[in-house]
Amino acid sequence: MRHIIAVLLENESGALARVVGLFAQRGYNIDSLTVAATEDPTMSRLTLVTRGDDQVIEQITKQLHKLIEVVKLTDLSESAHIERELMMVKVKASGAQREEVKRNADIFRGQIIDVSPTTYTIQVVGTSEKLEAFIEAMEGTQILETVRSGVSGISRGEKALSL
Amino acid sequence: MSQQHQPELLSGGAMLIRALRDEGVEFVYGYPGGAVLHIYDALFQQTEVKHVLVRHEQAATHMADAYARASGKAGVVLVTSGPGATNAVTGIATAYMDSIPMVVICGQVMSHLIGDDAFQETDMLGISRPIVKHNMSVRNPADIPYMVKKAFYIAQSGRPGPVVLDIPKDMTMPNQKFPYEYPKDIKLRSYNPNAKGHPGQIKKALQTLLAAKKPVLYSGGGVILGQASAELTELAQQLNLPVTNTLMGLGAYPATDPQFIGMLGMHGTYEANQAMHNADVIFAVGARFDDRVTNATKKFCPNATIIHIDIDPASISKTIMAHIPIVGLVKPVLQEMLHQLKKHGNTLDQAALGQWWHQIKQWREVHGGRFEHRTDLLKPQAVIEAVWRHTKGDAYVTSDVGQHQMFAAQYYKFDKPNRWINSGGLGTMGFGLPAAMGVKLHYPDAEVVCVTGEGSIQMNIQELSTCKQYGLGVKIINLNNGYLGMVKQWQDMNYDSRYSSSYMDSLPDFVKLAEAYGHVGIRVTSPEELEPALERAFALKDKLVFLDIHVDPKEHVYPMQVPGGAMNDMFLSKTERT
Numbered sequence: 001m002r003h004i005i006a007v008l009l010e011n012e013s014g015a016l017a018r019v020v021g022l023f024a025q026r027g028y029n030i031d032s033l034t035v036a037a038t039e040d041p042t043m044s045r046l047t048l049v050t051r052g053d054d055q056v057i058e059q060i061t062k063q064l065h066k067l068i069e070v071v072k073l074t075d076l077s078e079s080a081h082i083e084r085e086l087m088m089v090k091v092k093a094s095g096a097q098r099e100e101v102k103r104n105a106d107i108f109r110g111q112i113i114d115v116s117p118t119t120y121t122i123q124v125v126g127t128s129e130k131l132e133a134f135i136e137a138m139e140g141t142q143i144l145e146t147v148r149s150g151v152s153g154i155s156r157g158e159k160a161l162s163l
Numbered sequence: 164m165s166q167q168h169q170p171e172l173l174s175g176g177a178m179l180i181r182a183l184r185d186e187g188v189e190f191v192y193g194y195p196g197g198a199v200l201h202i203y204d205a206l207f208q209q210t211e212v213k214h215v216l217v218r219h220e221q222a223a224t225h226m227a228d229a230y231a232r233a234s235g236k237a238g239v240v241l242v243t244s245g246p247g248a249t250n251a252v253t254g255i256a257t258a259y260m261d262s263i264p265m266v267v268i269c270g271q272v273m274s275h276l277i278g279d280d281a282f283q284e285t286d287m288l289g290i291s292r293p294i295v296k297h298n299m300s301v302r303n304p305a306d307i308p309y310m311v312k313k314a315f316y317i318a319q320s321g322r323p324g325p326v327v328l329d330i331p332k333d334m335t336m337p338n339q340k341f342p343y344e345y346p347k348d349i350k351l352r353s354y355n356p357n358a359k360g361h362p363g364q365i366k367k368a369l370q371t372l373l374a375a376k377k378p379v380l381y382s383g384g385g386v387i388l389g390q391a392s393a394e395l396t397e398l399a400q401q402l403n404l405p406v407t408n409t410l411m412g413l414g415a416y417p418a419t420d421p422q423f424i425g426m427l428g429m430h431g432t433y434e435a436n437q438a439m440h441n442a443d444v445i446f447a448v449g450a451r452f453d454d455r456v457t458n459a460t461k462k463f464c465p466n467a468t469i470i471h472i473d474i475d476p477a478s479i480s481k482t483i484m485a486h487i488p489i490v491g492l493v494k495p496v497l498q499e500m501l502h503q504l505k506k507h508g509n510t511l512d513q514a515a516l517g518q519w520w521h522q523i524k525q526w527r528e529v530h531g532g533r534f535e536h537r538t539d540l541l542k543p544q545a546v547i548e549a550v551w552r553h554t555k556g557d558a559y560v561t562s563d564v565g566q567h568q569m570f571a572a573q574y575y576k577f578d579k580p581n582r583w584i585n586s587g588g589l590g591t592m593g594f595g596l597p598a599a600m601g602v603k604l605h606y607p608d609a610e611v612v613c614v615t616g617e618g619s620i621q622m623n624i625q626e627l628s629t630c631k632q633y634g635l636g637v638k639i640i641n642l643n644n645g646y647l648g649m650v651k652q653w654q655d656m657n658y659d660s661r662y663s664s665s666y667m668d669s670l671p672d673f674v675k676l677a678e679a680y681g682h683v684g685i686r687v688t689s690p691e692e693l694e695p696a697l698e699r700a701f702a703l704k705d706k707l708v709f710l711d712i713h714v715d716p717k718e719h720v721y722p723m724q725v726p727g728g729a730m731n732d733m734f735l736s737k738t739e740r741t
Contacts, residue, residue, distance in 0.1 A: 013300075014288060014292075014300075017289070017292065018292060021292050021293060025293050055480070059477065059481060062476045062477035063477050065476070065477075066475070066477055068296070068297045068317060068351070068353060068354050069353055070353060071352055071353040163352065
């Protein structure tokens with residue numbers, strides 16, 4: 001159901017709009033989307049998390065392929081892969097709470113990256129599931145703000161999405 | 164030559180026109196305006212690329228589109244920014260839905276004004292994005308030759324489609340000149356469309372086809388676009404396959420040949436829809452299982468193994484799962500199939516095939532394209548049959564959208580590809596007249612007929628003026644029933660004949676209107692007037708003749724598939740249902 005599609009596309013203006021537009025026009029879901037230039041500045045890499053049955057996913061990959069600027073793409077979830085997402089969470093932390101928040105962050109291998117007398121900002125990296133688990137673990141704490149990068153994905157082993 | 168010589172220095176506007184010339188473009192259809200004035204000035208200063216001034220930009224797109232449909236080469240449109248570009252949108256979408264190669268050049272405000280809501284600024288890249296194969300904006304005038312080449316390459320290769328090239332006014336300044344060289348060819352790392360089809364899949368397809376007992380060849384617009392009509396016909400005839408065409412595919416197989424079982428789908432023949440529903444193997448060639456063909460997909464052809472050839476993988480298994488998909492251009496795939504067939508021989512079970520044909524002939528007798536012949540009332544079907552006779556079945560026929568379109572598709576027997584020119588996918592009213600003009604301009608000696616209705620014709624009637632200016636002697640067959648016929652038919656069938664806004668009140672006197680534009684108008688109100696009127700019209704070789712033919716307003720198009728049913732659930736007349 002959940003698929004992570006990695007796309008190499010020409011680093012041209014309008015290319016991203018075409019990808020996003022395709023999802024909107026054809027009624028496909030986007031759970032998350034992240035994009036940036038690669039080591040080759042003429043190319044961008046986009047990781048897209050979407051949901052759908054096999055037929056929908058097949059159409060998504062075929063329709064993406066049709067976009068002139070799409071160079072290559074792969075459905076990472078079809079084979080062994082690694083996914084990571086970065087989240088920053090700003091929480092209320094004063095008094096005894098400060099220790100509790102710190103402990104939770106440690107358990108999730110989070111880092112406190114900003115401190116004020118009343119707040120902590122914690123950075124957590126992992127799969128989307130892990131980030132959600134962290135939010136759940138922070139239940140007793142007042143969350144002021146969260147920001148997530150969206151999923152980035154890469155295949156395991158020698159398999160690579162490149163030219 | 165240009166390798167030895169210093170390349171010529173040209174302005175952006177002049178480079179654009181020169182590039183069109185080097186691409187072999189003879190006509191550009193368009194309308195000038197502020198953002199394209201430099202380009203129009205460059206056009207003025209040469210004679211090789213000719214400009215056709217339409218009266219509305221939509222017509223320019225349909226002219227270019229129809230030229231492409233008739234010739235196989237991309238048509239070219241030139242419009243200004245803002246309203247010029249937005250007026251072209253319907254025509255771009257029309258071409259997109261039917262995979263027609265077209266290059267649309269849109270002016271744009273000066274690049275430093277983009278995003279400022281400048282006068283006549285519209286984000287044409289954004290507007291056109293969902294209805295183009297690709298679009299691009301010129302950022303540097305020196306890139307113009309390359310971008311023109313790229314636009315034509317993308318528009319004409321693979322599954323064709325329209326490409327929009329957006330050109331800010333400052334890219335075409337007459338005083339800024341650049342070395343001009345037109346690229347010979349082009350390669351894109353992200354786009355490599357020409358597939359020959361997997362030989363293993365082709366073999367499997369042929370084996371499946373040869374094992375069939377009830378095969379049907381179902382072919383679509385891809386065969387016309389892919390210029391594979393000869394290969395399709397040869398394969399069908401070698402194997403004695405029943406052939407049905409989609410609306411877009413008419414003419415790919417000769418309609419007067421006994422193996423042709425007619426168009427399929429919503430208004431397909433009884434025998435074509437029955438044959439599809441009962442087939443054991445459906446051999447789909449360049450067709451996309453559109454909803455106007457399949458009816459309810461869940462009930463579609465329950466016993467058929469489906470072989471599907473298409474250049475666009477996204478068309479395969481989109482609505483109907485293909486058992487044997489072949490991604491490739493239809494022409495080389497069919498050639499390979501013919502080649503393999505020659506090696507292996509025709510092993511079809513002839514007894515089974517004979518039985519299948521016997522069954523199809525029985526179906527053919529059920530409806531057989533019948534309609535009521537009357538002496539007091541003109542039937543639209545009879546008009547189309549008469550037009551077919553008068554043009555010896557050899558005209559280019561364009562149409563608008565509605566009942567007249569279906570009658571033309573059903574009763575004009577197209578024996579050649581590229582002759583039937585209609586908006587199948589988008590269903591654009593207003594398409595017919597400009598389409599006929601686009602064809603006539605390029606094929607001045609050919610008979611070009613626009614079959615239309617009093618509703619559709621008024622959507623681009625202003626082009627009668629363009630016809631006068633360029634001497635385009637098309638013949639307009641206006642099937643005038645005073646109603647938006649197809650809307651009325653649905654209202655008859657589903658809304659207890661409540662004709663909500665489908666009656667065309669206050670119609671103009673079309674004869675006088677045609678005359679006002681400098682053409683010939685003929686009114687036909689009874690069956691006995693039809694023959695002499697057609698005779699006179701087609702004898703006036705170089706004249707545009709507007710035949711305003713008053714037909715039975717109560718007529719419906721049949722057969723008609725029952726909505727939500729299987730292929731073979733059909734209404735056969737107002738009182739008969741399968």
